[in-house]
Each structure stands twice: as C-alpha cells, then as structure tokens.
Amino acid sequence: MSISLSSDFARAVPEMAVSWEAVPVPEPVLLVLNEPLAKELGLDPAWLRSDGLPFLVGNEAPGVAQAYAGHQFGGYSPRLGDGRALLLGELTHADGTLRDLHLKGSGRTPFARGGDGLAAVGPMLREYVLSEAMHALGIPTTRSLAVVATGAVVHRELPLPGAVLARVASSHLRVGSFQYARNTGDHDLLRRLADHAIARHHPGSTYLELFERVVAAQAELVARWMLVGFIHGVMNTDNMTISGETIDYGPCAFMEAYDPTTVYSSIDHGGRYAYGNQPIVAEWNLARLAEALLPLFADDEDRAVSLALEALGTFDGHFERAWIGGLRAKLGVTGDVQPLLKDLLTLLHANHVDFTSFFHRLAAAARGDAEPARSLFLDLAGIDDWIARWRSLGPDADAVERVNPVYIPRNHLVEEALAAGSAGDLGPLERLLDAVTSPYGERPGLEHFAAPAPQDFSATYRTFCGT
Template identity: 45%
Template sequence: MKSIQFTHSYNKLGSAFYSGDKPKSVSNPQLFIFNQELQKELNLHGTVLNFEDGMPYFSGNKLIENSSPLAMAYSGHQFGGFSPQLGDGRAILLGSLFDSSNFEYDLQLKGSGRTSYSRGGDGRSALGPVLREYIVSEAMAKLGVPTTRALAAVTTGDMVAREGMIPGGIITRTSRSFVRVGTFQYFSSRNDLASIKKLADYVIARNFPEIDNDKSKYRSFLREVIKRQAYLISKWMGLGFIHGVMNTDNMSICGETIDYGPCAFMDEFNFNKKFSFIDENGRYAYSNQPHIALWNLTRFAESILSLLSNDQKNAIKIAEDELNVFPELYEKYWLEEMRKKLGFEVSTLQNKEEKKIIDELLNIMAESKADFTQTFYSLSNLKNSQSNGDDTLVRFFTNSKKIENWLADWRLSINKSEYDEDSRIASMKQVNPVVIPRNHQVEKVIRAAEDNNDFEPFFELNTILQSPYKFDQNKVKYMLAPKDSEVVQRTFCGT
C-alpha cells in the first residue's frame, strides 16, 4: 500500500502551539461507515485508510505511518466569558495532506481520549454526537455550505459517562484548517506577539495565498476572514440552520462550519429559535447569528491589532473600518441567497421592492409558524400565474389571505424578470432543498444506534442526504415536519 504523504505544517510552528498528545486505545472498535467519495478527493485511495484496513487507525488503536499526532492549543469566549486555556480536549490532529486539487487539509480524530487540554473531561465522545456530526457535516457539504467533512466513524466498544452510560464513538474529520479565532486569542491573551505573527503568516500562506504579497497583508487577512464569515452565516440563514454554540473557539478562521455539537435545523420558522440546552438566554438563536459572528470577528481583530499597525490608535481605526463593513457585506450575501430562493434574478441586487417581498414572506412565515424548508421547496414548484398548485404552499399558513396576497406581489415581481418559468423553477430547485437533516430524524438515528445497536436508520438517512436538492419517492418521509410527539425542543453538546 502507498504511504500517506503528511506535511505536518502545523507541527513546524513549534511546541507553543500544541501538545504532543497521542490517541488513546479503545477496547473493541468497529468501523461502521467510511466516506469513499472523500477518500478519493483526499488522494487516500491505495492507502491503509480504507473500509477494510482503516479500523485500527480510525479508532486510534494504531498510528498511521508518518503521522505526528498533536492537540492544538487555543482559548475562547464561551457564551461571552473568556477562557484563556482551552485547546483540543478530545481531538488529535494526525497531520495534513493535499487533496486532488492541491489544497491542504487537516486530518483529525475526535473522541480519541484525554489530552493535555482535557481538564476534567474524559476526552471521549458519546456515539450520538459522532452520528450527528457525520450526518450534518456531510449534508452541509452537499447543500453547498463550507464545512468540515467526515471521513469515517467507529464505535469504540466502551461506554462513556454522560447523563447515563452511553456507547462511545470516534469520528475522523477533515478541514482546510482547524485554526480558530480562539487560536489567535490564545497568544494574544499571553501577549505573545511573535507567535501571533507566526500563526497569521502560516494561515495566510496556507488558506489565503492570494494576499500573501499584499503591502498591507494583515489588513487584507482581517478583511478576508470577515468576508468568509459573512458568506458562511448567510448560507446558514438561508437554510434555517442554527449552530447553537458560536463560541470564538468554534469559529474557523478559514470560514468553515465546525463543531456541530447542539446544531439543528428549524422546522417551524421562528426568528428567535434556539435549540441548545445550555443557551438559556438565546445568545446563539437563529436571528442572532450574524450579530454574534461580528462579535467574534471583533475579538479576532483585537487579537491581531499588533499586526495591523505599530500605533495602537491606528490599529484600532483599521480594525474598526474593516469590521464596519461586515453588516453591509452580510446583507449583500444574505440578499443574494434569499433572492435565489425566491427566484429573483441576482443581477438586480439593489431592488428594494424585492427586499420588501423577502421580508414580508419571512414575517408571514413567522406568524404562521410555517415550515421553513417546505415553504421554500413548495414555492419552487409554483407557476408564474395563479393555479391549483398554490395550495401546496398555502396549506402551511394560518392566514391564507395574507400568503395569497403575498403570492400576487411575488408573481408581479418575477414576471418582470427575463427568466422564463422553467429556468426560474430549475434555478430555485438548486437552492431550496427537498430534504435537510431534520432534528427528529437525526434523533431517531441516534436512538436506534445507541439503544439497539441498529445503524440501518443512520445509513438510510445519510444516503438520502447525499442529494438534498433532488426529489424522489424515497425522500418523502424525510421531507415531512415532525409530529407533535416527535418535535425536538432541546439539543446537547455531548461533551
């Protein structure tokens, strides 16, 4: 078998950036899923990382040849309070490698045992969070959202103590970089300016090479991080996705969705919807996500002030100027996303009439508690003129007159467009999914696996979500909103 060509670029930053921890062995690992598509993308075919041979490596019982495991150091604001010492308490970075497009990716085990940063934790993961992250991260990738990816998942044969004794699991995941806002905060809180510069140079060269030669590259760096986060949050909002734990240590510098913990997708639309059990005050509720992203980005800007200018007042001015662009930038990306969802031409982004139509629909949806995903998917199927098909949308609304009036305004707008009806419908179906990982379906998968060692529901749901924008009869039951008895009110981190 061919060896894996790890680069170990993060190791080269020096021991201040990590602890040289190794994964801890488990008693009876079983590899239950392996992502062959991702294996191919990462140029791992022909290596030991395959379904037949990979189990010892995905469980941490055996180290991959040429790997150099470590746990990354970072800090973070958690629900607004700063924790100066966090780090990978249950994750091990094995190394980085290049994919078929020559992009560098990190390879990491999560749930692989205690590290130097575990504090009082056991370093393990229950099986449920492993299943949730695998399902949702892979669904997000297929939905077109920047995200970490899942390569494999194993059961460990060991129980972990949470609200009770639960089967353990380990997920192998990849990312363009596991560096977080909290990684910069770690060195900023220690006034380690040399390490801040070293880290910034590393991230720029790896993830933002197009700005590496800019005269003001650190300002450009801040600008690009802000830009990627604005885009990412707009994608979340366009799908009704709620991350649930947007701490600064859970914000990826390269602009990927990371650390899925208590994440969830909305069923009934509610601007203030939250799921996370520990988010008592709704800090990370749906409508707060853009504001929290800006708050986190402000913490990032604070941590790199020394790079922006030798004069602190000037550095603060530069940071403020860049951060002040975020609201407008986010609005631009969000409007672009919503315009696509409603079938408007993206070329006329400044159309205030269409912005009003978007806002009115969301308000009517909130008033009726209309299902987020089904509303937009049903809208995708409507004709340019009124028809009996309108009932497929109207049925989600308690006030039929309001939605019918809204449809009339919507049709007036789309009929001004150069889009023909078929092109408009086809375009809408590319951004309005048929299926999402609905919370009650994910919960059923977790219950079947944890309680009965039954992984068939997991395999079926994962397969269904591989083509979220394509309708077929096998998807019908996964399209449905939960019954009252199936509604998931709260989600948990599982740490």
C-alpha cells in the same frame, strides 16, 4: 498502505502543539466511511475498512493537541484547546491544497479540563450526518471521513458506547487560536500563527487583508446557514474558523417553523445563539479576532484600532448581500425584493410555517399551482396577496427548484437515526444520509424525509453538546 502526513501547524507554532497519543483501541469497528472523501485525500477505502482502522483512531502515530482560547457564551477562557481531540497532520487533497486530518473522542489530553476525553457514538454520528448534509447544500464545512466504534463505555447521564470521529478541514485555526497567541504576550508567536494562516488560506495577503477576508467569509457563511434554517447552537470564538468553514456540530439543529428566536441548545438559556442572533454573534466574535491581531495591523495602536474598525465595519454589507441575494435566489426573482421579503418573513412567522417546506413548494407555485405553498398558512388572504405580488415579478420555477432543498437533516429523523445507530442498527442512518446528501429535487419513496417533525416533538426538542 503508506500514509504521508505533513506537520505544518506543529512546525509553524510548536508552542501551540502538544505531541500526544490517542487512547489505544484494541478492536475498532467501522460504523460509517466516507469513501468519496477518502479517495479525494488519496486514501484507499478498502484499506481503511481493514488494516487502516488503527490509523482512523490515531493508533498508528502520535498527533498533536492544539492550544486555543475562547469566549464561551461571552466569558473568556484563556486556555481551552483540544481536550479530546488530536490533529494527526495534514494530507494533500485532490485539488492540491492541504487538509487537516483530525480526531474527536481520541482520549484525554493536557487540555481536557477534567473531562474523560472520550466521545459517544451518537454525537459522532450526528457530526457525520450534519457535516455531510451541509457539504451537499454547498455550505463551507469540515467534512467527516469516518466514525469508528471503540468498544469503550462512555459515562454520561447513562453509559453509552464510545466512538472516534475522523474529520477533515482546510484547517482547524480558530478565532480562539489567535486569542491564545495574543494572550501569551509573545508577538513573534502571534506573527508566526498569522503567517501560517495566510500561507494556508490567503497566500500573499497582508495581516489586515487576512482579517478582511475572514470577515467576508464568516459573514457569507452565517448568511448561508440562515438561508437553510441552520442554527449552530454554540458560536463561541473557539468554534469560529479562519477558513470560513462550519465547525463543531454540537447542539446544532435546523429550524422548522420560521421564528428568529428559535433555540434548540440545552445550554443556551438566554438565547445568545438563537437563529436570528447569529449575524450579531459572528460580528462580535470577529471583533475579538481584531483585538487579537491589533499588533500586526500597525505599530501605532490608534492606527491599528482604526484599521480594524474599518475592516470590521464591512461585515454588515457582506452579510446583507449574501442574505438578500440568497433569498432572491430562493424566490427565483431579480431586482429589488426587500419589501416582498419583509412581508414574507412576517407571514411565515405569524403562521408558524415550516421554512424548508415553504420555499420548496414555491417551485409549484411558480408553475401555476399555489395550493401546496398556500396550504401551509392560516392567513389565506395574506399569502394570496403575497403570491400575486411575487408572481408579478416572473419567478423562474426551475431556479427555485435548484436552490431550495427538499431534504434537510430533520431533527426528529436525526434523533431516530442516532438512537438506532447507538444500538447497532445503522439502517436509519444510511437512509437519512442518502436523502440529505442529495438534497435537491423530489425522489419517490423519500416523502418521509421531507416532512416536518410532529408539532409535539418540535415544541420540546433540545440538543446537547455531546461532551
């Protein structure tokens, strides 16, 4: 099969694209392939499973390592970049737009900063499961095309089997990409990067309109994360896209018992990226994007700052509309529900109620059987009063069922699937994927995938970057 990859990014900003070759993989073994996505990209799944395996690990042609900077946990690093990744190029999707084809775990690049450039099977399978689950939930995200075992041994705390992930995105342009370009002092480079972003994502926009649209997209994205209990875990500026897609599934997880302070990441010691902090962090990251773009907003710096602040000031409104609107949809009601929502979140927190289970069980409550939802609470008087107030608004049970997932990537099930997959047993992974890629509506035999983790698991659970 002949593959035609374009090189739009490398042509637009060659200063930010280092031509590089992936580490040779003599005997690649396919672990999982996203056949529907392959077909959308014009790729033959049968070919990818056989002669196309070298293509999936980057051994057919060189790619480019992308340069970018970033604030990591608030500290600025002027030179990060794809340390273990390569952009192979762009493919045309069935919808007529371009998609990046990007590898992770393909070996050291000039941006590796002392790392080995490799990836282990477990973290790559994690990104596959999480990104495809997010896609099924309707949340903008990078997609996973394939995970291929390399046969290499990756040395972390323990020796682990190696793998390469092939992923797809509308682009891999990040806030950190613009920080890098601005930091060079080359305004022509910054302008060409912005022109490339506009052509790729918002044709015809001005530079200020580009920023305004990124603000709106990121505000809505974070609200949609929170509506399903998702915690990204490492919201550095190099992990925030211009496209508004979720990217880099490292120490991410799904909240179980509702608590805004929930943190699972082993490296987030201060809770910077806790569940409830995600809107604040997103707005902070967007302020860094505004700083990078200032020279393009206006020649006069004071005028540029004023325009940037005005655009950034719309974040809260975009977030609140998406968050309140999303919660209203989850409750199946219309009108002013803010007092009802405030009291509900207080009850969920005080009673340590599983976030996903509660909203799923509301469909039964809307049909007259409140016991499944009620049984999650210790404060029965409190929830009985709340349910009575909610029912008085006439909730639509079918709407509740359509919006609230039954199956999410429960943290304990993800860990079980990754451990088995790393040991060569892909059965648990396949069963988990079957559940989370069709997350709405109960299916017989999948009760195990709807249940929260045991309490002792959740109390000590931590996630890791996988680098």
